Every structure is written in structure tokens, then in C-alpha cells.
Amino acid sequence: HRLAVRGDTVAALTGALDDWLAGPRPRPAGTGGVGFLCTGQGSLHRGAARPLYGRFAVVREVLDACERQFADLTGGGSILGPLLGDTGGADPGEPVLDTEVAQPALFALQCALVRLWREAGVEPDVVAGHSVGEYGALYAAGALSAEDGLRLTAGRGRLMRERCAPGAMVAVPTDTHTARRLAAEVPGVELAVMNGEHSQVLAGPAAAMARLTELLAERGIHARTLPMLHAFHTAVMDPALDGLRELVGGVEPRPVRVPFVSGLDGRTRPAGWVPDADYLVRQTREPVRFADVLGELGASYDNVGTLVEIGPHTTLSGLARHALPGRAAHPTLRRGAGLAPLWDTAAGLYRAGAPVDWRAFMAGTGGRRIPLPGYRFQHKDYWTGPENHLPRPAQPEQPVLREQPTRDGAEVAQDEAAVERVLQHIIKVTAKHLSYDTSEIAEDASFFDLGADSLQMIGVLRELEEEHRVKVSMRELFEEAGTARGLAVIIAGKATPAPATAAFPAPVAAPAPVAEAERRAAHDTPPAPVDATRQDAYATREDAYATRQEVEELRRQLQQLTQVQLQLMGQLSQLLTAQAGR
Template identity: 35%
Template structure:
């Protein structure tokens, strides 16, 4: 059967909770993807089942920063819906600009033009509005829109509060006015809660909070010299800070000089009642969109962006799906940091990412949303091509084998003369001849154990030290209940794409029952590298007590809700708000699996 017919048939059959998406142009590509899929375990394919009601859908539009050279070239060629909307945007912008929109967003040679605020803001507006049309063509309709800074212009247009012509006027003429402020100020990002940033700014005249993106991400705006001094102070106090590549101070008193001019050039704008809820990051609440006049678009540029407060309020109103509609994901981290503390397991998805702007990349994002339960109309993928249902095999039943194996290669460790180690990483164990102890073997890879990819250091996947401890402790259990008495981690175990072989060698115990061990892994060059060593000892000695005594018990009058023995007297608890964000800024990435 033709792949189009197969895809049509599969997407019109039962949509099971555990699901995944395969993307390809032909049988070869799809078969390769399917074969890769069949090598995975079920829990690796879909880590969580799709929810029948993931929550109301919000389209999120970022401000400046998601642009990249040629950001619309790939998808423009492959998607008629995107191309048609971008053409309409070009027509709406043409009366207000002296540059070509299609060239600016498709030709990498036009990259220098994207450094101009009067080019990049209209260009991003056009790409975001066109991506919103693409999402809608796949049946994903927003229940609400929310924008960050200039992203509110695209949000208002997509919601129906502004006509395309009025939105084009706002983004083009306002950005031209902003350009007159070039060289007078700047902005920087600070990784601290907003209350701390306000306290720091008390000694920094000429600066103010420009945006609150998340519990630990704040933008500061103001005079260039004051920003330089503030940057130095942050570095000296070990506060993460980054200068944003703009030479003007949005969302600060600098904007007040533009007020009269903006009222004039945006005076003809006629807002209207929207068909989609518009949540304002100026007011941190849903607004009547008939108020989105010239004065509002001045306030949008002058006042702080209350992004965190707005999306948290939306989550409280039942919004569980937040799709960032942009050429690169710049707000997904802020969304995650703002929403995850509230619980509810929100669905946070992007559209494209830098240097990945093909239709296939958009479909990957749509697939991730669909896998979480967001309804997607996949018939849009075959638009313009005839489709029909075809006979396909039914879904396989889940089966469990009870017959004894044949003793062939499929029996794994047993076929190699080994016993099973009954462990996810250690597949076999073998007593070594000559009284040289016992060898445990296995392998580890992020493909087979995808949760490992949630633990990174400077973007390298690293096997956690606690996994090595558990590995050795499990071997101790197999050897009569020995406990880990000493452990030295000698080198980090990095994981790339290929599986890495493991060997745990436990020597024969000495007269006191202690057995030395080493942990080795393949080094990628045909040899083995030692990553850990230590000693297994009798469990009572390791615990420091009598084996028959069991674990220590709390006093009879102890409050069971309070930890016993910790914290020590006089200890002061540390605030952990934003901990994982701060660790990530220092290169230590803890994904969802590792967040306790």
C-alpha cells in the first residue's frame, strides 16, 4: 500500500493512550523508523499515556530572540498553508516597510538585517502568525493566546482582536520608533527571583525590572552604563547574568519619550472583540480586546512583562497545554519553571527550533503534542493527495510466554554459560576460575534506558554516581547480602549514542569477609576504562550494628511527620525554589526523572 493510504488508515483507527509518531516520505524511511521503534521497550516508546482531556490549549508567542537566518525557508517550500499566510503578511507589511519580508526570513545572507529591530520584529510577527495558521490547519485550535512583549501583537492578530493589516501597522511602525532609541540603553537577564532583583536594583539607579519570565528568570532594563556596573556586581556575587543583544531599553522609562509619537502613528488601529481569549501579560489577566488600541500598545512596550504571573493564572483556569508558536523555543524553559511547581503535569510543546525549520520538524512537535493527548488532524499531512482506507493487520495482543526456552542464542546469559544477574544494567554473572572472584557483565545506553538522558553535565549524558552505588549494592545482594563499605568514583561514565559495555569484578572475600571490587566500561577505543573501585563488606559491619537488630527505630514519642536525626540542632533550611534552574545555568541538567 502507498504510505499515504497507510497513514490515513492508522490515523482513523482507535487512538490508544500509549502512542508514538513516525515521520517519513516513503516506505524506506518509515520502515527504518519502525524498525528502530521495535528495538525499544514499551515504556521507552511512550513514557506517559495520552490524556483524554489534557486541558485547554493556549498558543504562546514570544518576543524578540527566537529569530535565526533562513528560519522560514524550509517550511515555506513544503507547506502551502504556511506559504499563503506568509504572503498575506508580506502584503500587509509592504505599505510600512522598505525591505522584502520573504527575503528576510528565507535568505541566510539577510542575517545582518535581522539585527535591526525594525526588521526582526515584523519578520518574527509574520513567521509566528503563519505558524499559528499551520497549527490550525492540523486541527489544533487555541482556546486562548498569550504573548510576551511584542509577541502580544501576533497573539492579538491570531485571536482576531486585530486585523492582519492593523497588526502589521502596529508591529512595523512601533519597531521603527523603537529604532530611534538605538544606543541609549540595553537589557540583561538575571537568574534570581524578582524580589531579590528588586532589592539588588535599589542600589542601581537608572535600571528597572523589564520582565518576570519565571520564578528564577528576570529581565532588567535601563541605561547602558548602569547595566555594565550591575553586570559586574552580579558576576562578583556569583549571580548568573547575561547581556541581551539589544541597544535599547524596552519596558523602562526610556520608552516614555515615544508615547506621543506612538499615539499618532497607531491612532488608526481599530481593535475588535476577539473570538479567542486574550490573556494580557501587561495586566496579568484576560482582557476585553476592544481595549487594544494605540494606548495599549504603548503600555505593552513601556510596562513590565508579567509572563510568569499570567501563565500561572491561566493554569488555574484549566489551561493544560501551552504551545510556543515561534521559529525557536525561547519560552519553554520559563513555562516549565512557572507551571511545574503547580502540579498537573502540563503539556508544553514548541513548533520549530533553530536550524531545524523543515515541515518534518514541525510535524515532530505536533506529534509530541498528540502523544500527550492533544487532538491533531493528521489528514492535513496528505492535503492535495487522494487517500483511502486500506486493509492493515490488527493490533497485536499483549502475550506472555510460559514455555521453556530452546537453549539457543535467545536465552541470553544462560547461553554463554552465565547466570542472570536480574538487574536492568547487569545481564549476567559468572564465577571466575581459580578463585578470582565473580564477574558481572552488562551494558548501558540512553536508548534502552531513556531516563538516563535526564542527567547531564554540560550537555553530556552522565551515568549518575547513585546508579553506580545501586549497581554495586545489587551485586552485593547476589553475593549473600554484602553491603557497600567503600566506594570511590574515579571517572565520570559518559554516554553517547552507542551502548556501553559494563564489567563489575568482585574479588574473593578476605578473612574478615571484605571483597574488593572494580567497575569498568568500554572506552570507545577497543579497551576498558576503570570508573569506580571499593570494598564490599558484611552488612552488619557496613551498617555499624547487629544484623539481627534491624534498622534503628525512632523514639516512641517522636512525631512521625518529622524527620528523625536530621536536621542537626541549629540548622536553617535553605529555600529550594528555582534550584533546578540555577543548577542548569551552571551546566548541571536534571530532567523530570531526577527532580525530587
């Protein structure tokens, strides 16, 4: 599983974590497949880019370049002014931008959003767009450059303003059959957009739409007039089509790099498809079938678990959540919400398994990653080496007696019981400090494998020392113990009086080489005894492999040493940072 929460205060973060814990069981992180949905013109508003422009260099780079190009194309016009301007308390339902500005401004914003997500490591596996939003989708798919797309959208908007009569568009919550019947009752009105099972848009000339609005009110049908100055996707667009065909002929679109789901028919254009003038003219005149687009995404893209709306407001993401309840759908921006939707969407993508690069979002802010305890992965054994292969060591011929502690059966049993009591207490204390259940603490699991850091282990040791009246150094913990059982043996040994001693055969010295024997004889120095047990365990074995136990022990020690070093380095970094901030 992956978890990401957002908050501006400690209380907000802890509250978000508590909400997650109290919520339903989360689904495992998926494959991270992402779809981009590029919004149409109706969602654009003044100041839409303001939260992003001052925060992200890549957004400024894209929008500034588009601003310069638009000024060249129009003789001094501006798209950046409206994108960064104040809404001035305008009614969200009122059109705030002329079509010739709104279309290139929307495209420029979508280019900036696509670039921002790419900087953060998020690339689409499929793209789709709504109406003029298809130009943004073609940019995301690699078919249009930012320069060509801006030239086309600016020219498209200019042609519509100059050649098309005023019109209107009305959203009606009804099915397509009823919508077509309503359109047939008022000459000039057409079904322009099919967004969902009960979400249609009717459009036509201004006078005809005024009559339709009266008809809907008479029948008690709630309708919402959209902030549009033209009747897109109707016969009102016909005067602009020849000019648009000529305009598109001046650019050379490239093949799409990722699948593109068309709003013309809801079908996928696979990677390699090239949009031509005929396609772009048809998608201007014919109805938008976005309900079919969502149906195609649901039926053909099981690998895409998250849909991200590329646009200034939450429009398509709402439609997607309703039509595809099994998929996550997030907006990048929402009117009046600042950057909060962006952060929430980044968190959602991360939880879904997308490779979000948080450094791209944090660049230039002073934000940094904070080291936290690691995750205790459920390790499985995949040993592929040989089985144990040790020659049996020879027995010493003449054992030498030395003093060793005597251990009768009762004392050994007593010591084992003491270790077991201490072990159970260590497991309980460790579980408390690391927020585990006691059943999750294996006695032979490394503390670092459990996700503990050195600061947490100091707290564990302090509580154990107070309870058992012993002192355990950090060196003993890290170098000699490392696990709950190892620590229990140390603590039980410190708390138990040393037993009496008795004679016990000591290991004999190994035969010294001749040169060494002569040197010792010359100095009259008796040879030091060698621990035969240790010699047996690590004897030279020309025909032997390293055993599995030896490899595992070496691996454990190296891993433990590495973890200690990393923890110390992390704490040193925190101390230096805190010191520098004073």
C-alpha cells in the same frame, strides 16, 4: 489512549515504538485543549521561516502578503529576505535584525504559524504573548487582522529605532527581590521582565548596563546578555510612546474571540474584550510579568493540557514546562532543527486529544494514510428493544421418519472435547498473530472485532491447517465461522469421522395453499419436505417483535460483511498503487 511517533526510517519508527512500550504508563488522552504562547523578539533569527516556506503553501501565502505590505509601508523594505536568509554562521547571541524589521518579521512569522495550525485543525482555547509577541497573540485571538498587526509592529519598531536611545537587556538567574535590589544600585537600570521564580531580565541604557554587568561579575552572579539593541519595557521607551498611541488610534481592533492572558498583570481578558491604545502603550512601557501569565494558565485553565509556542525558537515552552510540570509544552520551531519540532508538536497534540488533521501536513507531498488493523474496542450492551417475544410453535402432528446420524452421549462428549481442544489452539494462534495475550481473545468475538485483517487471517489459517491436517477456505472462515468458536467447530468437524446413521423423525411439510396443492396434483409431484425447525424459528408472527438474538445476529453478519469488503478494498488499493509504481 492515542499514540503518535515520528521517524525517517523503519528502524527509527520501530525504535520509537519500543521506547514508548518501555516507558511509563501513558496518561489517557485528554480533552485536547490547547493554549498558544507567542514568543517575543529575542528569539528571532535569520532563516527562521526557511523550513516552513518551501514546505507549506499557507505559510508562503501569509509571508508573501506580509512582504508586499511591508514593502509598501517602508518604500521597498523586506522582511522575507531575513526570514528566509542564511544565518551565515552568526553568533546566536548577536542581534541580527534591526528592531524596525525584527518586530514585523516576528509578527508575520507568527501569523503564518497560527494559520498553519488552523489548517491542521488546531485552534487555541486561550492565548498569551511575551512582549511584542502579544501582537501575535492578539492576531490568534481574532482582535487584530494580519494587515493591522503588521502596520502596528512595523510602526512600533520604526518609532523605537528613530526615537529611543540604544540600550541592553541582561537575563539574571535570581528572584525578583534580588533583581530589584541590583537595579537600584545602578541608576537607569530597571526590572523589565519577570519570567519565573528565578528568571528575571534587567534592562537600561547602554552605559548603565555596562556598569551592571561589571557589578554582576564582581559578585559572581552569572548573567547573559540578550540579543537586543534597545532596553524594552523601561524608561528608554518613553520617547516612542506618544507616537505609538497615535499609530494605534489609526486601527480598529476587534473583540478577542478566545481568552487572552495579559503580560501586564497575568490576568485573563475574556472573550469580547477589545484591546485599545492605552493597553498597547502600557504593555510597551511596563514590565512583562510572564511568570504571572503562567500562574494564571495553571490556575484557571484546567481544560488546557497542551501549550504550543508560536515563534521561531523554544523559549516560552521551556519556561512553561518548568512552571507547569503537569502540562505539556511544545515549540513549533527550534533554531537549526528544521521541521522536526513541528512534527513532534503535532504528535504531542494528537496524543493529547487535539483534532489534528494530518492531511494538511501531507498535502502536496505524496504522503498517504496506510490501512492498519482496527482497534478492538471494549463494547458494552445498551439494548433498548423488547425482550424475547415468540409464540410457541405448534408441534407437527405426523412426523415422517428419515435417516439422521445417531449421537449417543459418549460421542457427543467426545465431539465437544475435540471442539474445545481446537478452540484453545485457535485462541493461542490468533493471539500470536494479532499480538494479544490469550486471555484477551474471547471465543465468541469476531476476528474483525479483534482488529484482524484478511492477510493476518490467512496466516492464522495456514498454521491451523498444518496442525490439524484440514483445509478451511476463506469463504468458510468469513461466512460460516467468523469467531474462534465457530472456526473450532468447523475444524473439529472436518477432523472427526462422520457418525453412523439411524432413523430420526423428519419435519413434515407445511400445508400448501390450495392453488399450490392443485398445481402439484396436476403434475403428480410429491411435495418437498420443509425443515420444521427452521420454519419454527422464522415463522410469521403478526404479534411478535424481532428478538434480541435475531437483531444481534443480523448486526454481526452485516458488520462482518462490511469489514470484509473494506479489507478487500484496502488491499486492492495497495495492489493498484504498487502496480502503478512499477
